[in-house]
Amino acid sequence: MYISKLNNGMTVLIQENHANPIVTLDVWVNTGSMNELPEINGVSHFLEHMMFKGTKKRPAGKVDLDIESVGGETNAGTSKDFTHYYVTVASEYVTTGLDVLSDVIMNSTLEPDEVERERQVILEEFKRKQDSPFNSLYDIIHDLAFQSGPYKQSVLGTQESISQLTRAQLMDYYRRYYTPDNMVLVVVGDVKPETLLPEIQKYFGRYRRTAQPFDLPAKPIRWGGPVRRIIEKDKRESYTVMAFPAPGMATPRETIIMDVLTGILGNGRSSRLYQSLREKKQIVSSISASYELAKKPSLFLVFATHEPRNFDAVCEGVLEEIRRVRARRVGARELAKVKKMALNEYYFATETTNGHGFMLGLSYVLSGSEKYERTYLRELNRVSASDVLRAARRYLDPEKMVVATIQPKGAEEPTAEEFPAP
């Protein structure tokens, strides 16, 4: 991998991959909902939507047009830690990609009419999330697990904050955080660093760093558990999420141990939670565990679907496996299996240019250097059974468990009616 810093402070990572004549350009902006005060909650995500709605030289719609005309695709994502924008194009159009992406990120105009229209679109996105059980639970569990802290708030914001955000607030946030020294450009694919770098300099190097992002008042992390929240909705099945505290990037080695611990408990059909709750006890129809890598201490989560009457048994069944992994060291064979799975998942993820770009960008933005990604596989290999036992004892405290479930409220079957031709 090639790494460089432009004069304006923008970091550039280039990973050559000539398997296909394709390139992904992925710009990471080091800001997300963790940098939002409650009254502007959702501003990072709102801004992400506005980046495609017109620049000084491209009216709304032209941005997408320029990329899709050459067969490329654009997309973006916002999280609690970061916002990123990427295009994937045939490598012959890499300059078009750089031109469009740099224009979008540096010169968006946030036209007032477009802000109002996009607000309606985001409110629709919000409703869509509310209708999806696990997507709404994801926000609920973060809100419950953190009494306070950078990850308590939803990325999308609340209905009120989305409705009330002003263009001035969007513009202020944009100027504050979208400065080259707060960004990383990741390039993966069929390119040569030595010929691409002057192009990158041409398109991104001309922007000057603006004022530094303000430091927000630190939001101390206070755990909100133990707590159980039961929500009734017009659903047919129960959807349950359980949360425990987990480490952040301040302790990189701990995060890699957590990856292994997560694999042991809930990744794949031979994992402990799957074997115990789905195969032996037969009280869930699906179960898995996840640990989201983040800058600050985040959450270890267990997701399960089950019949409503099994709710208590599911909570108890998960706790039983948590107690077991805290009581005894994992065996050598199980540890080797989980490491091999993690290793291959890494390879599978790097099979596409945007998958690889995501991994490089995420690691860099969260850790602040390329070292995390570079040493990941070596560190993974070094994780021992004692490490896993210690991490389980330290983080997965049964006394702290936070649970949220969406369960059927016993609604009637949907009614159907015919309607005449429009």
Add this chain to the structure above:
Amino acid sequence: MNVLPNGIRLIVKRNPSNRILAMQCYFRTGSYYERSEENGINHLLCETMLKGTQKRTALEIAETMEAIGGEIDASASEDFVVVSTISTVEDLDTALDVLSDVIVHPTFPPEELEKEREVVLAAIRQQEDHSFSFAYKRFRALLYEGHPYAMPVIGTTETVRGITRKQIVALHRGQFAADNMLAVVVGDVHPDTIARKMARAFADMPLHHEEKIHVSKQFRPRYRARTFTREVEQAFIILGFVTDRARSEDYVPLKVACSVLGTGAAVSARLFVRLRDRLALAYSVGCQMRGAWDKSHFYAYIGTSPETVEMARDKLLEEIRLLAAEPVPPEELERAKNHLIGQFRIAHQRNSAQAEFLGTYEMLGLEARFDERYCDLIKQVTAEQVQAVAAKYFTAPTIVILRPPAKAR
């Protein structure tokens, strides 16, 4: 295409650029061939297939694959069943051993069948809880009424409860035979090596499969519409039309027509620009052209506020009908085609995706060669052809709407 001594057809695509190996075995069986009282049997068979063989328990199957960091999966669709693995090339022998074991020697243990039956029943309930799957299932039932494609691949609560182990064993014996199998392998392996290993791994497979019933139907365009009520925040609309089979000459022009409107959720195409960007009616809007062995279909969808359902429905229809009324301007046509070709290339990055394209095209009767010809065929499509297929098929729509009850509106 290579034919092994016992009749298995094999396609190998060598890719030296990485160490990942995708192996996929396709069988011509699926919900299209199911009797209505056995609806869901192929799906249930797939779920239970990985749960025990003559030499491995369910746990041993999972552990063997996961110890090599690999994945194994079996899934059913309308037109075929596919059993697949992903591993590294180094673990080819283990992956192939497990793959052939679950295909040739599954035992469908009764207790595992009961377990999977419960999981399938839960999955049916979960489909009811997601707006898209709720609406799409009802849309298909209405669109294809009287045709086997009206049946859900997963089955219904009643049929899944009634399927017996004996029926599953009979389906397996009847369809998982060498002359009904297509194997597709993509990765850095020599075609001769894989042919030799495959022939050995599947040597004791039955040679011939049983004949199946084919039911087809001519569809006359007929307006159908139904509204369903659930307590949802956002209304959801799906509307669409039956088209001809994937191997008809209309298929590629229909792909282009769909791309003009916005395949998936293409952001510079008509539906996204006009319904989302200009009218702010939706976050999620798009369309899809789904090729099938017998009758394909086109559908468009939009998630919108309960207050704007009628407007969104009319605008969707207006955009679709416009394709039949006016030729697509040259520049826009060019863009739609470039977009399709670009998406096709981006989607081909994974070995497993390459195998899936080859296998699916072959199973839809387009032949694996279609994968090579696709981009040229797209380039040749004219504005007149797009207008002609739109006029031919996009006439009387089938519409399904999911919305909250009136009191909440």
